Amino acid sequence: MYQTINETIAVVGTYKDGMFVPRKFKWRERIMPVDTITLVNDTRDGVRKKRLYSLVSKGTVFRLEFDRDNEHWLLLELWVE
């Protein structure tokens, strides 16, 4: 099941073909490497644009949200067996 977290995180990454690609993120003072990005989706609410990333880090699936207007990252959920 997905466990709700909703905590602010810091993300570093690279740009590929004009798109940001997360490489690692810092959550609760731990550096988590991004092993695979499994899904990326763009959503919008009015003019507010958000990009949702699903990625695998050390075998765990994380759902990240990037607010494209204020460039704010949020760890939404993680998968727990």
Add this chain to the structure above:
Amino acid sequence: MERTILHVDINSYFATMLQQENPHLRGKPIGVVKDEGRTCLIALSKEAKQFGIETGARKQEALTLCPQLLCLPASFERYLDATKRLQKVFLTVAPSVYIYSLDEAFIDVTDCREHLYPDLEKLGKTIQDRIKTELGEWVTCNIGIANNRFMAKMASEVAPKGGVSIVTPDKKELILATTPFKDVCGIGYRLSKKLARCNVFYPYQIRFIPEEELHTLFGPFWSVQLAKMAYGEEPHLLQQIDREIPHMKSVGRSITGYHLYQNPTEIKRILHNLSIEIIEKVRIQKLAGRNIWIGLYGQEGYWSAHLTIATPINQVFELINRVDHLYKQWNHSFEVIKFAVRLSLLEPHQQDQLLPSWQKHESIQRALDTINTKFGRFTARPAAVPPQKELIYPEVTGFLGDKLYQLRNE
């Protein structure tokens, strides 16, 4: 040149997207529910279908068939984005693309087939590869190719998972003779039951029913449609795709509650919440409507009322007033589980009214629109709606009945 239509159908779309997102779910039986706490399975992974579970089954029934079934909530905004990306992939193949539902599309390659796609099997495989590149390696689709949409859709239904099926004249007869009516586009549950009572289970069998008898049994409309289907011709439902629709004719929204409601304030608040969503859609499309309809469904009853007015409306307070007026007619004879509101007879909003009261409401509405566009939906809203945590947000349906709105150019 003969028409060439491709029908692309993503396999077990909602469940497949969850499996694409989460490698831990791949190869496992997954059931998709609309939201946390819901019990109706709206989609199933191919692994779950192997246990004999059917779409629409209750979670408890499904768990008796497959105790290891994992039930997860759908993520409609992600599916809609994926569909928009699929649309872009299809438009790289040919300019004539029709998104039929969230997970299905027709591509007409008639004009570009000769020079660009002489090998249709190869084209099908190329589209499948592009979908994998765009959405992920776990996403597979069936592709049916035929000279019309009806046969293309049927071919993709009968194709093996992840396969490409091209309808040749020989194959066409075989498909018509072996595809049960439940897999035939345009045949609903009741019509298939009626056909079964006449011992007709496959489209091909209709050829042996005399025209007069078909007319007597199924009436003037369905007798013609069934005769077309028997020969693999496009029925009315799919021909409608070619019709130009300048704008939506109606905008409606329904929701099933988490429990039975009997408190009038709670019921009205839910109807108001649905009204806000309707007005948002209507105003974005610069439309206004004249017919207001509300429906309430209980376990033992159903009630609806409607009202047609002279002047089209597109302001939330006006719609809420009209909904409240209709609601007053209800005698509260049952507890409510499902709520529905619809604004129809839509037409382009062309002229503002000069009445001061209308101008006042319009200026409030514009302020609401500006705030909610900038800061997010429901930031500013009428007071008489459910509390923040219980607000009902817009969602897309698999059928994508509001595709004119959802897939509009922004």
